Amino acid sequence: MVETDKRELIIKGAIKRFAHFGVNKTTMAEIAEDLSFSKPALYYYFPDKQNLIIAVAEKLISEYLLEVESNLQLSAEPEAALIDLIDLRRNFSQKYFMLYIGDEHSEAYLKNKAFKDLMRKAKEKEVSIISVCLQKGIQKGRFKTIDTMKMAELFLDTLKGLRVCMLMENSPFPNADSFELLLNKQKEVAQLFINGIKNYGDGRADTK
Amino acid sequence: MVETDKRELIIKGAIKRFAHFGVNKTTMAEIAEDLSFSKPALYYYFPDKQNLIIAVAEKLISEYLLEVESNLQLSAEPEAALIDLIDLRRNFSQKYFMLYIGDEHSEAYLKNKAFKDLMRKAKEKEVSIISVCLQKGIQKGRFKTIDTMKMAELFLDTLKGLRVCMLMENSPFPNADSFELLLNKQKEVAQLFINGIKNYGDGRADTK
DNA sequence: CTTTGACTAATTAATTCAAAAAGTCAGAAG
């Protein structure tokens, strides 16, 4: 495939615009112009803007989840994998930061049922990936026997909570410093989380 | 004091209105009417609405912090105290739920410098109270030697993060079920947190 | 099957204006 797939081109063009200006400050006409397409051409491939947004989200999510999975397979230690995950998330959310910024109008796109379903499935997938990581830790005898799905979800919710909190306080545009602060807090809590599920068979708590 | 302190009466009257309808749906005239005061009487005691709001916040915060402190002194075990704290927070945020709900206009009051300073100090105070609790745990040999201030802040940030997250998803009016869900998540994460800082001198991790 | 120019319909942004709320003040009451 020499990337003549118009549909794919449109998605990529949309991502560029969305990443720069956000979903609401990007018009369908602009996306078309960038590609030297006509507007109806876009509507030939996508029924409406909402579906284009969903297609974009699908692409970015699968891209992200692939990264998460390969990261998990690369790192030998499950503890390290969980910490690395935080960097991965940071990179992703910085790269596509504008997608997170929503004025009151963008909420309509976010409240769309299909979109919410997509996000829900993405979360489920991420939870199950992390769950596998925790299972590996258990098998290696490094983690206690726990409900891995529940713990994985709790882990993600905690990370998300810290981010949302930061985003609220520094809205709408957090600076680089607050991003660093967030990263540190997330890593601290992740370390604590790891300590909390660690199996101290040797009788000594990790004091690191 | 037979509660003839007008200033105090005004604050109490404002709390009633604020708790029912929120800050923005409460007018100074209404607060005055409730108390059979004239509006200028309010302005005799408070320079403006913002300062009344700050006085209300001060009162509620000191009330809350007193509860937190007495709760901490009552419970013998530091672990239990941390878990109890979550119930305390829940009770408080349910009681004054309307104060949390802000439309776009209420943000002006929240962004006020004096108000933010107040909230910052309140957080510092709460952090130091929890820090004391952690120190007691360390002295008793139940917790590892840790930076108690840092850990206390992390603990609070995590709880807040989970709440903010829930509030976003179920905005503007979370139902009773999502409150329960939040409570459970907060307790799970608190338990994990406790496990993470526990001193397993006996060579066995708490599997509870 | 694709694509387009020229269209319509729906949304958003800007403007206006009336109503509501915040805040003021000269002076009264104790």
Place this chain on the structure above:
DNA sequence: CTTCTGACTTTTTGAATTAATTAGTCAAAG
């Protein structure tokens, strides 16, 4: 002098109107 009020002014908000932008359509052409 301290506390309070009725009658005010100023500021803010909300609804209504309109203009402009943007989403989305369609008949027809390549």
